[in-house]
Amino acid sequence: MPVRQQILYLWLAEGALDTETIAWAFHDGTQGKGPPLPDTQPPYATGLAALEQGWCLIQSPAPYALHPGTEHEVSYLANEFVFEQRIDTND
Amino acid sequence: MPASDHRLTTHEMAQFVADGFLRFDALVPADINQRVIEELRLLEAKKINLIVGLPPGDDGPPQPASLTPLSQCYPQPSVLGTMLNLPQVQGIIVSLVGPDPLFDHDFVHRLPAGSEYQQHLHVDAVIDSPDPTFDIQLFYFPQDVAPDGGGTRFVPATHLRRTRAEGVGRYQHILGEQQYSGEAGTVMVFHHGLWHAGQPNPGDVDRWMYKVRLNPRVAQVGHWNMDDFDHMHNDASDHTFAQMRHDSVAQILRTLQPWQKGHEGRYEQMQRARLWRYLSGDATFDVDYYHTRIEQRGRLEGQH
Numbered sequence: 001m002p003v004r005q006q007i008l009y010l011w012l013a014e015g016a017l018d019t020e021t022i023a024w025a026f027h028d029g030t031q032g033k034g035p036p037l038p039d040t041q042p043p044y045a046t047g048l049a050a051l052e053q054g055w056c057l058i059q060s061p062a063p064y065a066l067h068p069g070t071e072h073e074v075s076y077l078a079n080e081f082v083f084e085q086r087i088d089t090n091d
Numbered sequence: 092m093p094a095s096d097h098r099l100t101t102h103e104m105a106q107f108v109a110d111g112f113l114r115f116d117a118l119v120p121a122d123i124n125q126r127v128i129e130e131l132r133l134l135e136a137k138k139i140n141l142i143v144g145l146p147p148g149d150d151g152p153p154q155p156a157s158l159t160p161l162s163q164c165y166p167q168p169s170v171l172g173t174m175l176n177l178p179q180v181q182g183i184i185v186s187l188v189g190p191d192p193l194f195d196h197d198f199v200h201r202l203p204a205g206s207e208y209q210q211h212l213h214v215d216a217v218i219d220s221p222d223p224t225f226d227i228q229l230f231y232f233p234q235d236v237a238p239d240g241g242g243t244r245f246v247p248a249t250h251l252r253r254t255r256a257e258g259v260g261r262y263q264h265i266l267g268e269q270q271y272s273g274e275a276g277t278v279m280v281f282h283h284g285l286w287h288a289g290q291p292n293p294g295d296v297d298r299w300m301y302k303v304r305l306n307p308r309v310a311q312v313g314h315w316n317m318d319d320f321d322h323m324h325n326d327a328s329d330h331t332f333a334q335m336r337h338d339s340v341a342q343i344l345r346t347l348q349p350w351q352k353g354h355e356g357r358y359e360q361m362q363r364a365r366l367w368r369y370l371s372g373d374a375t376f377d378v379d380y381y382h383t384r385i386e387q388r389g390r391l392e393g394q395h
Contacts, residue, residue, distance in 0.1 A: 009261065011262070011265075013352035013353035013355070014352075014353040014354065014355070019352075019353060020352055020353075021266075022265065022266050022349070022350040022351075022352055023262045023263075023264060023265040023266065023350060024263065024264055025261060025262060025263035025264070026263065039264070040264075042264075042266070072358055072361045072362070072381075073221075073253055073358070073362070074251060074252045074253070074355070074358045074359055074362055075252055075253050075254055076252070076254055076258055076259065077262065077265075077350075078355065
């Protein structure tokens with residue numbers, strides 16, 4: 001049975017999985033054969049809500065050492081959590 | 092709206108520092124909007140010729156070179172020059188980058204009707220120096236742009252994030268993002284660091300947009316209309332957790348976007364405060380005491 005990944009990135013407000021979604025991205029390896037996600041609003045309010053709907057967490061951000069002099073800078077969205085679902089596409 | 096002398100107010104400057112952009116609906120008169128399209132068409136053709144190594148051609152105004160003072164770009168009878176010299180446009184430019192900035196580059200962004208071209212979010216150019224100086228980019232839309240008409244997408248308040256262009260393309264959607272639509276003659280001015288992206292144009296009208304980047308030649312300190320400065324500019328004691336004002340620059344700078352949640356927002360405030368220190372010339376300015384607390388304590392080290 002061919003299995004394809006759906007990948008969901010959620011960027012959360014803080015480092016805890018139960019904080020609010022502030023940004024997201026969805027990549028569908030099933031070419032539309034898997035369940036869709038809404039495009040114009042966060043698919044899940046928190047990372048925990050995604051777990052509760054069957055998404056599997058495959059990466060979470062770890063705290064990192066800060067470089068002296070750059071402690072107060074802002075850069076990329078820090079709290080990137082990556083989830084997957086494996087979908088049997090029955091091709 | 093800008094002040095009566097067309098320069099920005101302190102309130103507007105603070106809004107620019109907070110959000111990284113300002114928007115002025117229908118700022119350019121209809122007469123210019125109608126006539127400029129033909130000139131943009133010529134300019135677009137000339138640009139394409141230059142890119143592919145052909146002579147630019149004699150039609151339309153000469154293409155300015157980088158490092159040319161803006162006052163020498165697009166001389167009369169250029170319609171584009173007329174637009175850039177409008178008092179209400181000059182007021183915005185002078186307020187943010189001082190008098191007669193340098194021309195960096197410009198581009199005619201024509202998005203054909205039915206275009207499916209879609210950009211990832213990006214920052215223009217390369218990652219910038221860490222100092223608070225900045226360029227501006229004017230986005231001029233000479234025609235009405237419908238909500239599905241291919242308006243530029245952008246994320247307010249991303250301008251102070253130090254990122255590389257390709258690094259922010261991974262964010263498909265961010266809370267609070269906007270896609271431009273609006274009346275003919277609308278001008279938006281962006282801080283050069285604001286994240287943005289071109290969008291498809293499923294409508295049936297070509298979308299024209301002229302974008303020009305300008306570099307300051309002088310320190311960007313106090314060039315706006317300062318009539319409301321003394322009233323709005325707060326001292327370092329304006330502090331949410333002690334005594335705060337609701338009518339100050341700090342109040343504008345502590346207002347966060349939907350994506351700026353949690354403790355991360357405090358670092359955004361620090362970066363905004365740093366930019367306002369530069370613009371106002373007040374090295375002691377602060378929002379919610381974050382810089383001041385550290386600086387106060389830092390002075391102790393040299394006292395023993």
